[in-house]
Amino acid sequence: MPERRVRPTIHDVARRAGVSATTVSHTFSGKGVVAAATREHVREVARELGYRPDAVARGLRNSRLGVLALVLRPLETLDSFLPEGVDYFLRFAGQAALAAMQLGYGLMLVSDPTQESSPSAALACDGFLITEPVQGDPLVRMLIDERIPFLTVGRDPANADYDTWIDTGTTQMTYEVLRHLTEAGASRVALVTGTDRNSWNIDAENAYRAWAADRGQEPLVVHQPETAGESGGSAAAHELLRAASPPDAVYCLTGRHAAGLLRAVTERGYTVPGDIRIVAGSDSEHSRSTTPPITSVDLGPELLARVAVTMLVNRLESLDRPIPPGDLHGRLIVRGSTA
């Protein structure tokens, strides 16, 4: 490996400028008081030398690296080769990175740092963003214990010890979907959820059960691992069609389950949306490109990400930057599978 050229240090600048290292430090950190003339001179010399403060050394002193960590929980349960159907997380990550940049931070994608295997740089981040923490999430626990600032998108369903989470409005959206299905002519709606114990799955199932109870209906719920993808959807289809009173509408929380279910019921000769209406809880390539395309919930990850980053940075810096306005609760995109 080629040796890195030695970057000029604060001492090089100090010597060349005829001042002390402290003065250089102060002119760059803006902390101490430096005469305007001195400051100008130091800046000038630094520019000549190509000096830039070293973030690592700086971070060592003030434990502030200028980096936010992003943990995309559900990605960790997914296969290594990122399948289609996870638009949500990529859109979230991309937007979060941009927002962080604009606030002067880097955004690092990391896997769970409670795992020994994770890059140790993860622990050095200034704050954490966690999407859809799982029930009793060990990372949330650790961050609380270590007093590291963090924010979760969706809450840890088993942890009441923190309030730094963003409500993604799953309950409300579930009712909206159920209403939509009813209006589209469905009389018996089933639910297919994933098996991760996160608030998304849990809140949706609770809302569904409450709704069913309200209507005096027997709830019809199937669980399939998120990782099962389309074949999980197809398995759910078989299970549902065997039921005592089979559904005429299915709400699948994941796009891949929905796509698999659509294919399975179609192959069995049912028409969609004639015999069975289908809605996906997360919009994705998978839901758009089927025949018919699947009515889906667009969770609006872009806005969610911007809001989350802004809130976290506000916490980090005890500031009050305005939170980007807008509805965090997603919207239903009606397509052929229910229309």
Added chain:
Amino acid sequence: MPERRVRPTIHDVARRAGVSATTVSHTFSGKGVVAAATREHVREVARELGYRPDAVARGLRNSRLGVLALVLRPLETLDSFLPEGVDYFLRFAGQAALAAMQLGYGLMLVSDPTQESSPSAALACDGFLITEPVQGDPLVRMLIDERIPFLTVGRDPANADYDTWIDTGTTQMTYEVLRHLTEAGASRVALVTGTDRNSWNIDAENAYRAWAADRGQEPLVVHQPETAGESGGSAAAHELLRAASPPDAVYCLTGRHAAGLLRAVTERGYTVPGDIRIVAGSDSEHSRSTTPPITSVDLGPELLARVAVTMLVNRLESLDRPIPPGDLHGRLIVRGSTA
């Protein structure tokens, strides 16, 4: 802001284990020689205390943070609110992050670190990945000068001083698209490129001009800024239709230009693909959801990202991990706009 709980340091472990800090350091870095029994004991104590080496302090000594930086060049010229139609970069970033994780690295999304405004942590990264560097890219220059390992996806068209770049096969793909259009019945093909001076735009235009010259045809090229999006596509349409001999096929390198162009020509009463065939050089939501859907090149960012990360880490560690196999040159997805 709450004060962080003090993490145990190497000294805490040393004291508790009755050894010196050096020994602890050695057992964790694997560098020196430590008796097996001692090593076990130290590990044990460290576990009790919840000790994990501090990546920042460690990085200070050996300038190795365990983090890869990813610079998505074209994103920087885009509006802050990430528009639809940039699937490519998000898919690339997501996959790169996963690949990096699996090799024990974090992946940090950063903006150009030659800019003063960028988070200074950016400079501390061990290696850089740059997608589509621009002509005479200042970041590439800087990385060469500073001897920081890097890899570009697409080359810097004006910099022959490095060979650590991945060929995305733009030239070859351009010919493939032109052939496809010809086979679809086109006799006069125009090209719409972006204005960023990167190898993607440049190679495509060169290939197109060579192809036109071969056929003794007058080339018909329009440039529109990437940022212009759909309205850029619509502007291109107006320009092309005014031409002395208007095209019966258009190859738009960006998905958003293609979508705008499709709309504009349709509004003017042309049929697609009857009167005009359209191909987009980059697959995206925009190209899929139009009527008709637009034939597009899927650049395969997932594989590109995995290959790039693996190659970069190999360089960093002077290793020879196998490069994920597969064709890096993208594939054409034929849709209604040419069929």
Added chain:
DNA sequence: CTGAAAGCGCTAACAG
């Protein structure tokens, strides 16, 4: 095989 000592580049006190 183990440990003492000397920093990596920077910043936080505190004196001048």
Added chain:
DNA sequence: CTGTTAGCGCTTTCAG
């Protein structure tokens, strides 16, 4: 306003 001093947590000679 500026400089001196003393480390942050870890690694690295180099002697035992």
